[in-house]
Amino acid sequence: MAKRNVKLKWTLLATYMLIGIVPLLIMTQVALSSMQSYFVEERKKELLQQANIISGHISISDYMYDEVKAVLFDYDINQTSKESGYRIIVLDKTGVVVNDSNKTEEGKTYFLPEIVDALNNKDVAKVEDNDTIHAAVFIVDDRSNCIGVVLVCGSISDIAENVDAIRHTLFNIILLLVIIVIISNTVFTWWFTNPLNRTIDVIKKMSEGHFDQRIPVNDFLHTELAELAESSNNMAEKLDQIETNRQEFVSNVSHELKTPLSSIKVLSDSILIQDPDTVPKEMYVEFLRDINSEVDRMTAIINDLLTLSRMNRQEVELQPVEINMGDMVGDIVKRLQPIAEKNNVTLSFDKIRTVTAEVEETKISLAVSNLIENGIKYNVDGGKVDVTLDADNQNVFITVADTGVGIADEEINKIFDRFYRVDKNRDRETGGTGLGLAIAKSAVLMHNGSIKVSSKENEGTTFVITIPVKQG
16 A cells, blocks of 8 residues: 655644644534524513513503503503614414514504413513514513503514624634734744755765765754754764775775685795796795785684674574682683793783673683783783683773783774784784774673773873673
8 A cells, every 4th residue: 555645844733733723613603603692591581671661651551451551552662662673573362462662562462472472471581583572571460460562572683793893804814813823833843954964965975875865953942853963963974984884894804815815826926937847845835834824814714704704693682691700710811821921922811809790601701811821922022911800799890901012092992893903013923813802892892891902102001991880
């Protein structure tokens, strides 16, 4: 099923309309309906009040039975109708119209529901279909007997017109709000989505291998978008560094393997161009020894690469066991003691505290061995390498300090890179592959530890390995 590509700005606009304008429209409609109902009820009360006043006046003046007052009766009804603007109809207890302010219904019989209710001593006001209100009030004599009904009719068209005018005004205001919301949403979503779109574009380019891309970060308003941009830039820098390291690694591997292969090629060609009858046996032996040395060198490089590859594979699980760290480091020092004596370097081991830790002995031994061997190889005549073991409640500390040639400040952050050599010529003389420190670091990181280095040129270098006593 194909995915729809919905723009965020339209989603935001729809959201604003849904949670802002739609409820406002509903509230407006409810308010207008309530307002109209309120005005209609007030009009009913007004008509009932008017009808009660007329009913009381008729009762007091005895208009229903005194024919002498017929003219005065007509005058009062007409005058009240003109002043109030309502039509007034007076009916006797049989429902016959005895007075009509419009003079059109006199003598007719009315049996409207509200008139029937009024004749049963119940004041009532009802809204009719023709937008009028009929308010009916009973008339009583001096003995409280119902003798007739006053029907007051008033229009509510003015209420509807007023409510419609208010509705029109409110909807104009809402329309203006909608326009403002659309404009504001356009500006806001541009401000919000523009850096997001830039981030997406950069990430797309990064997915295509362009790791040099960076996202501009707005430092004026440091929002989550700025943090996203910074995180993306950090990721790009790391990916760029990984790609650079990968290219350098391929180049270094090619270079490291090409050198012994070139030497083997030169030595082989030198043997082949010689006349077998005239070349002494000693020359063949010397050439073969050189070839064998170069093969050993290639083998050492490949073995170190395989070791480093196995350590960097995430699916390989660490299999730690609890061992005595003092015994392990002591055995390494004993094994390397002959090499130190051969190089006229004093190698010592100081066990400050006896400690056991959960480690995979093969990997940690390889890391410690590489550091001690480097301390011996890159030392001065008569120098020292001091190995110290210490611990606290949580971590084991293995320190390897030498008095060798040291490392320059600009080089110290690169020494754990694969194939990186501070002194390439000297390293080739010692037979190193340039992978020892990378292997040591990988082994320590597999144990959730850390390896730190401090050094000064011509004074020496100190490595400190920190490993948790318990894994996991």
